[in-house]
Amino acid sequence: MKLLRRKITAAVAVAAALTLTACSTSEPTPAGSTELSFLTFETPALTAKFWDDSITDALKTVPNVKIKKITAPTTDRNAYAKQLQATGQLPDILASINPKDFIDANLLTAFEQDWLKANFLLPEANNIKGKTYIPPTNSQILPMVFYNKDIFAKNNLTVPKNWAEFMSVVTKLKAAGVTPIELAGAEPWSASMPLVGLVSANVLGKNKNWIQDRYAGKTKFTDADMAAAVQKQRDLIAAGAFASGALGVNYADANKQFLEGKSAMYPMGSWFIGQIKPDQAKSFGTFMLPTDDGSLVVPFNVGGTTAVSSKAPDVAKAVAFAKSWSLSPNNLKVLIETDGAFPMLKNVKLQDFGATVTPVFTDAYALVGQENTKVSSIGWVNNDDALPPGVSDLFYALSQQLFTNGDVAAQLSALDKAWDKAAGK
C-alpha cells in the first residue's frame, strides 16, 4: 500500500512538473538579443505572410531584436490588447489600436516630434493632447462613394453634385430595377459607412470642431443639424436605396456583389480600392457623399500601425522597431496595393514605392493632396477627435437600428446619454 501511495504521489508530481515545463517551452532568445512581442491582426489584405515579411523587413535596420508575433483572434485588436493588459501581458508593440483608450493609464510611449516632423507630411495628424502614439504613415478617406460607371452610363446618370441630385439618382436606379446602394449591413462597422459619411459631410463639414465641442458640452447629438443628417439615412432607407436584406450581407459578400455589378454605388473606406483589380478599374469611379449645397467635404483619417508600450522590456528598441516598420517602403508598398493606403511619408513620392495602382487610386489620392475641406471621419479617427470608449460601437449600431426604428430623436438622445456616461460626465 505504501509503495502504491508513493508511486501515485510521484506520478502526480511528475505530471505537475511536466505541466509547468510545458508552459515555458519556447525558443531561447540569443544572448544579447531582446525579445519583443508584436500584436498584429489579419484581414484578407493583411495576411500572415504580410506581417511576417514586414517584421523581417523592419528588423533589417534594428539589430539584436527578436520579434514574437501575436495575432489577435479577430480584427478587433483593440479589445484583445485590453484583454492582454488586464492579465498583465500587454504586447510591447501594437498594430493599429485606438491609442486614446490606453494613454490615460500611461501605457503608451509617444514618438519624438522631431522624428515625426522629419518623416511625415502631417506630423501632428494623430496628436492626442499634443503627443503622437502612432506614426502617421498613411491616410484614408472614409467613406467615399464608389460607383459603377457602366450602370450609370446605361441609365443615363451622371455623378450627383448635391444631395437632391443624389436622391434623384437613387430614385432612378430603383425605378430601373437596380439596387442603388450596396451595404455591408451585417457588421456594424461596415453598416456605418453611409451614416459616417452623412454626419461627417453635413455636421462636421459645417463645424470641424463638432467632436471637441461635444466633449465640452457645447453640442449634442440631438442638435438639429445632427438630427437632419441622421434623418437622411432614414430617407435613404425609405426610398429603397438599400437591398431589402442589406442587414444580412457581410463585408465580403457586399464587396463581391458590388464588383459583380449587382448594385450601383457603395459607400466604403478607401481601402476598398485595393479590392478593385486593374482590369476592372475602368468600370469604377469615386465621389464624395454630396452635401445639400454641393460643397465638397472629405471625411479623412490619418492612420498608422505601430504603437509602443511604455512597459516594454526595452522601450528604446521597441521604438526603433516601430519606426523602422513605419518607414519601410516595402511595407507601405503592400499597404498601397492591397489596402488602398494613401502614403503620407514626407520624402517619398507615390512612384518611389514602385506600387502598381489603378486610376481609381490616383483619382482618390489626389483629394488627399488638394486644398479642400477635410474633416475627421466620425467614429474612425485616432486623434483628439476619437470618440469615448464604446461610443463608436453605439454609433455604428445606430446605422443598423435606423432600419427598424424611425424615432431618430430618441436614438440620438440615447447616444448623448451613452457619451456622457463614457466620458465621465
Place this chain on the structure above:
Amino acid sequence: MPSARRAARRPLGLAAFAWVAIALYLAFLIYPVLQSLLMSFTDRNPLRANSNFVGLENYRELVVDERLRTTLVFTITVVVVVTLVANAFGLGFALLLNRQSLNYRIMRTLVFIPQVLSGVIVAFIWRSILTENGLLNAALQQMGLVTEPITWLGSTQMATISLCAVVSWITIAFATVVYSAALRSVPPSLYEAATVDGAGPLRRFRHVTFPMIAPGTTITVVLCLITTFKLYDVIAVLTGGGPANSTQSTAYYLIQVAFTNNLFGYSSAIAMLLLVLTAGMAYVITHLLRKREGRL
C-alpha cells in the same frame, strides 16, 4: 470493525488526485468568482493599475441600465425557446432511435455530433449556410420555394429565430443522448405488463415511459437552461450581437462592457447578477422537477 481501522485501510494515495481536483476547482472557479465579486464593488478599469472602492454603485447601475434589461429579456426568450425545443425534439429523436441494432447506434452517434463540436465551429458552419448567398437560400431557390433570398440574419426577428434554431440544434443533440440513456433504463417488463393490460402506444408512453424518464427530463431541462443562459460563443460568431444589437445576450453584453467600455467593475456586477439568476433559476426548476418526479 472500528471506523478508525476502516479508514486506515483506504488507499490514501488516491487522496493526492482528490487534492489536485480540489486545488484546480478552487483556483479556476472559486477564486475567480470571489475575485469577480470583489471587483464588482470597485471602478476597476482594465487599463489602469489602481481602482477605487465604489460600494454598491455598480449594483445601482444594474437597475437603471436599459441595455442590460434588453439583453436579459432576449436571453430569457432564447433560454425558454431553446429549452422547450431541445427537450421536445430530443425526446422525439430518442424515442425514434431507441433500438439496439448497429444502424441505430450509428445514428445516435451522428445525432450527438453537434454537441461534440465547439460552439464557434457550429456557428461558423451555420453562418455560411444562413448568409444571403448561403447554402440554405441556394437550396430553397433551386427547389423553387422562394424567388428572392431570405435574410436569415438580416432583420432583428429573423436573426433571433435563426439564433434560437442554431442553439436548439446544438442542444437537441445533448437532450437526445440523455433521453436515450433514460429510455434504456426503463425495465421492459413494465411495457409488457402495460401491453397485457391493454395499453396502446400512447398510453404506454403516458403511463410508463414519461414517468420513468422524469430524472432525465430534470437533467436536460436544468443543463439546457444553464448553458443557454451563459450563451456567448455562438452569438459572437453567428450574429455578432446584431443586427442593431438585437441578439445580444447578457453574457455577450458583459464582455462588451468589460473590453469595449473598459468597465471591469460594472461588468463584474453583471456577472454576479447572471450567476445569481442562473443559480436561482436552476435551483427553483430542479426543486420543482424533483417534486414532479416524486408525484409521477
